[in-house]
Amino acid sequence: GAVVSQHPSWVICKSGTSVKIECRSLDFQATTMFWYRQFPKQSLMLMATSNEGSKATYEQGVEKDKFLINHASLTLSTLTVTSAHPEDSSFYICSAKDWRVGPQETQYFGPGTRLLVL
Amino acid sequence: AQSVSQHNHHVILSEAASLELGCNYSYGGTVNLFWYVQYPGQHLQLLLKYFSGDPLVKGIKGFEAEFIKSKFSFNLRKPSVQWSDTAEYFCAVTRYNQGGKLIFGQGTELSVKP
Numbered sequence: 001g002a003v004v005s006q007h008p009s010w011v012i013c014k015s016g017t018s019v020k021i022e023c024r025s026l027d028f029q030a031t032t033m034f035w036y037r038q039f040p041k042q043s044l045m046l047m048a049t050s051n052e053g054s055k056a057t058y059e060q061g062v063e064k065d066k067f068l069i070n071h072a073s074l075t076l077s078t079l080t081v082t083s084a085h086p087e088d089s090s091f092y093i094c095s096a097k098d099w100r101v102g103p104q105e106t107q108y109f110g111p112g113t114r115l116l117v118l
Numbered sequence: 119a120q121s122v123s124q125h126n127h128h129v130i131l132s133e134a135a136s137l138e139l140g141c142n143y144s145y146g147g148t149v150n151l152f153w154y155v156q157y158p159g160q161h162l163q164l165l166l167k168y169f170s171g172d173p174l175v176k177g178i179k180g181f182e183a184e185f186i187k188s189k190f191s192f193n194l195r196k197p198s199v200q201w202s203d204t205a206e207y208f209c210a211v212t213r214y215n216q217g218g219k220l221i222f223g224q225g226t227e228l229s230v231k232p
Contacts, residue, residue, distance in 0.1 A: 049219060109161050
């Protein structure tokens with residue numbers, strides 16, 4: 001089956017620093033990747049849609065200058081949390097769509113990255 | 119507001135009991151429906167999905183779900199749960215012409231007692 005990896009799996013950083021999270025589709029090409037945020041005991045909230053070769057589309061209420069997304073290739077999207085603050089601490093999950101499957105494509109999820117900002 | 123609702127926040131069952139988790143959505147028009155499972159410490163996995171055709175969908179690990187269009191519902195069922203089914207279950211919806219964006223329900227935590 002399709003595999004999506006994320007790196008790092010967890011990160012601890014000081015307030016004010018920037019953190020980059022990578023999302024890779026390992027055995028398929030993903031024209032579209034999605035970034036979600038999950039708080040403890042809560043659901044996944046879509047942050048943005050990342051399309052290869054174009055600007056990301058952000059959901060309402062998500063600061064695009066705060067959460068920079070780059071989808072430079074068909075297998076890699078990155079999320080950079082800039083000037084991180086403790087309220088940015090969360091579980092960040094990416095997913096990728098396999099374009100070869102057609103209109104009934106399914107998203108495959110990465111294992112997530114836990115971010116703790118001190 | 120348009121949304122996906124899962125009515126049960128936490129369900130506790132004994133092994134061999136039957137399971138039904140409710141999911142309702144409030145979007146009009148064409149939707150695709152999904153159930154995902156998140157085992158402790160693991161990533162989200164697809165249990166089953168409905169796009170069209172037979173409204174009774176069978177998924178992995180003995181799960182099934184029924185799409186009832188008139189009720190805007192897509193409830194998940196399993197006749198006999200096992201301890202290994204302990205996990206968080208998420209219902210999700212994509213809407214036609216929305217680029218495949220998944221809208222998730224709040225999730226239901228299932229605890230199965232051995």
